[in-house]
Amino acid sequence: MKKKTKEQLLQTLSKLYPKPASELNFKNNFQLLVSVVLSAQCTDKKVNDVTPHLFNQYPNFKALASAKLTDIEKIIRPINYYKTKSKNLINLSKMVEAEFSGKIPKQFEEILKLPGVGRKTANVVLGELGVIHTLPVDTHVFRVSKRLGLASGKNTDQVEEELKAQFDSSLWRNLHHWLILHGRRVCKAQNPVCSDCDIREICPSREE
Ligand code: SF4
Numbered sequence: 001m002k003k004k005t006k007e008q009l010l011q012t013l014s015k016l017y018p019k020p021a022s023e024l025n026f027k028n029n030f031q032l033l034v035s036v037v038l039s040a041q042c043t044d045k046k047v048n049d050v051t052p053h054l055f056n057q058y059p060n061f062k063a064l065a066s067a068k069l070t071d072i073e074k075i076i077r078p079i080n081y082y083k084t085k086s087k088n089l090i091n092l093s094k095m096v097e098a099e100f101s102g103k104i105p106k107q108f109e110e111i112l113k114l115p116g117v118g119r120k121t122a123n124v125v126l127g128e129l130g131v132i133h134t135l136p137v138d139t140h141v142f143r144v145s146k147r148l149g150l151a152s153g154k155n156t157d158q159v160e161e162e163l164k165a166q167f168d169s170s171l172w173r174n175l176h177h178w179l180i181l182h183g184r185r186v187c188k189a190q191n192p193v194c195s196d197c198d199i200r201e202i203c204p205s206r207e208e
Contacts, residue, residue, distance in 0.1 A: 001148065001149050001150055001202075005202050006150075006166065006167075008202055009148070009199060009202055010171065010175075012198050013175075013178040013179075013182065014174070014178070016178075016181075016182070016198055017177065017178050017181045017182070020176075020177030020178050022044075022128060022177070023044040023048075023181075024036065024039060024047055025051065025052075026051075029103075030059075030060050030061055030104075031051065031055055032125060032128055032129070033092075033104055033117075033125055034055075034089060035047055035048075035051055036121050036125050036128075037085060037088060037089060037092070037116045037117065038050070038079050038085055038089075040080075040081075040085075040116075040118075040120075040121065041080045041081060042079050042081075046080075047079065049078065050075060050076050050078060050079060053075055054072075054075050057071075057075065058072075060102075061093040061097050061102055062093075062102065064089055064093035065090065065093035065094040065096075065097050067089075067093075069086055069087065069090060072086040072089060072090060076089075084116075085116060087115070088115040088116025089116065091115040091116075092114040092115045092116055092117065095114055095115065104125065106131045108132070111126065119157075120137070120156070123136040124136045127173050133169035133170065133172050133173065134172060134173070135160055135164055135172035135173070135175060135176050136160070136176055137157075137159045137160045137163070137176075138156075139183075140183030140184060140187075141156075141176060141179040141183070142156055142159050143187070143189060144182055144183045145159055145179055146159070147187060147192070147203065147205040148203055148205070149203075149205075150162070150163060150166065182199075186198075192205075192207070194207040194208075
């Protein structure tokens, strides 16, 4: 994509989605990490449905660290992979308490040690916390950036590198959210709504 077209794209996306932000509901760092771990392979809506009850019963890492596995499973049952995620939530809380004084580690290599925290989760959490500039590539970012001709990589790591190489790091967080929001609302996996897409003029994949 040409430089001028990219500028046009950013301008349009910023008008379409003036408040680019996560659609997960969280009020503090603990809730952010738990919500992001739960959101892997699951919709934000489902996560937002279970977290009020979860956070009410277990308001911090300390409480979650001593939770009974079956109690957590019961609460997060509607979430995909709830059994594994329940185990991970308890174990990561134990590790945060024991090794990081009850606080989310801010070093990339350290946060990756937490059970259930992979590269994408680490990127999302540290990006939201404003620790580092990140551009996590989820299924929406992957699909939309490829349709727009911004990337051609075969996997999320490759697409992440392609996007990072084209945009200033100060734009990464917003771009991440813009592409997710556009992917959810317009450029859907099945049947993208090209006829009602505000970036159709600059999209090489638009359907007539
Ligand atoms: S024109 Fe179609 S394929 Fe291109 S971004 Fe819009 S919805 Fe997606």
